[in-house]
Amino acid sequence: MSAWRSWSRRCLPTSDPLAAFRLDGRTALITGPVRGIGLAIAHLFAGAGARLVLADIDVAACDALAEELGGISIPTDVGDAAAIARLAEQAETQAGGVDILVCNAGIAGQASPLHTMDEAERERLYAINLLHPLRLTGHIAPAMAARGRGSIVLLSSIAGLRGNAMLGHYGMTKAALAQLARNLAVEWGPSGVRANAIAPGLIETDWAGAILSSPERAARRLGMTPLRRAGSPDEVAATALYLASDAGGFTTGQTIVVDGGTLISDGS
Numbered sequence: 649m650s651a652w653r654s655w656s657r658r659c660l661p662t663s664d665p666l667a668a669f670r671l672d673g674r675t676a677l678i679t680g681p682v683r684g685i686g687l688a689i690a691h692l693f694a695g696a697g698a699r700l701v702l703a704d705i706d707v708a709a710c711d712a713l714a715e716e717l718g719g720i721s722i723p724t725d726v727g728d729a730a731a732i733a734r735l736a737e738q739a740e741t742q743a744g745g746v747d748i749l750v751c752n753a754g755i756a757g758q759a760s761p762l763h764t765m766d767e768a769e770r771e772r773l774y775a776i777n778l779l780h781p782l783r784l785t786g787h788i789a790p791a792m793a794a795r796g797r798g799s800i801v802l803l804s805s806i807a808g809l810r811g812n813a814m815l816g817h818y819g820m821t822k823a824a825l826a827q828l829a830r831n832l833a834v835e836w837g838p839s840g841v842r843a844n845a846i847a848p849g850l851i852e853t854d855w856a857g858a859i860l861s862s863p864e865r866a867a868r869r870l871g872m873t874p875l876r877r878a879g880s881p882d883e884v885a886a887t888a889l890y891l892a893s894d895a896g897g898f899t900t901g902q903t904i905v906v907d908g909g910t911l912i913s914d915g916s
């Protein structure tokens with residue numbers, strides 16, 4: 649057997665193929681973990697063996713989830729720069745550093761054409777959806793690089809991959825996250841840090857409730873999706889686990905679309 653072949657076999661142990669998805673001994677910091685997609689990621693990562701650091705604006709729910717899953721709760725408003733700096737510092741001191749960072753917290757903001765959105769609301773949307781991942785990765789990526797490994801996962805959206813008349817600012821923040829993943833991947837890849845984004849389509853969370861609770865809107869929206877259903881938070885979490893773990897060890901700078909085929913369909 650050639651040297652190349654023996655090396656590649658060591659990377660993918662066929663005796664235990666799922667071992668590459670385990671997160672034992674790793675610390676994962678997740679923002680927005682108390683509901684929806686973040687909650688599914690927290691449960692899946694805990695099940696895969698990760699130690700969790702949970703950062704949500706809902707203090708009571710964040711504390712309760714940390715108690716339930718055995719992690720550390722650092723309640724944080726991710727729209728606040730000082731709070732982000734505190735979160736990064738406490739994650740370092742209380743958890744001994746972060747191996748996996750999932751920037752999941754996000755808001756849709758008020759639905760409106762670009763030019764009519766209230767300015768204060770627009771600032772808040774950009775602070776939570778875009779500046780939070782930018783600031784948090786700015787603190788965490790250098791520490792990951794110093795340790796020689798790390799994986800960053802950003803929650804983008806298919807709203808950042810096509811135009812939208814009513815959620816334009818939301819889409820711009822999500823498009824920027826796909827670029828942030830590429831930039832981080834190039835900047836920190838030589839130090840062993842990977843960065844990727846996930847672009848979900850319609851996922852069954854409170855977020856999607858307004859669409860799914862109206863039969864007409866649900867039929868119209870799901871008619872654009874080849875699988876004819878919304879996704880589950882668990883299906884997004886599974887992609888996050890792939891990206892966070894060694895299974896995704898050679899994947900970096902990518903935006904993985906998890907949308908039941910919505911984006912590749914012409915709707916017919």
Ligand SMILES: NC(=O)c1ccc[n+]([C@@H]2O[C@H](COP(=O)([O-])OP(=O)(O)OC[C@H]3O[C@@H](n4cnc5c(N)ncnc54)[C@H](O)[C@@H]3O)[C@@H](O)[C@H]2O)c1
Nearest residue numbers: 680682683684685704705725726753754805850851853855
């Ligand atoms: N659900 C979907 O259909 C969908 C589709 C595409 C992208 N996404 C993205 O996935 C991510 C999660 O979406 P979701 O549907 O699970 O949302 P959700 O509203 O169900 O949950 C959001 C979580 O973030 C927390 N949060 C909100 N503002 C915060 C703040 N300022 N500081 C800290 N925590 C805060 C909430 O408390 C909650 O735990 C978001 O970034 C969203 O843009 C969702």
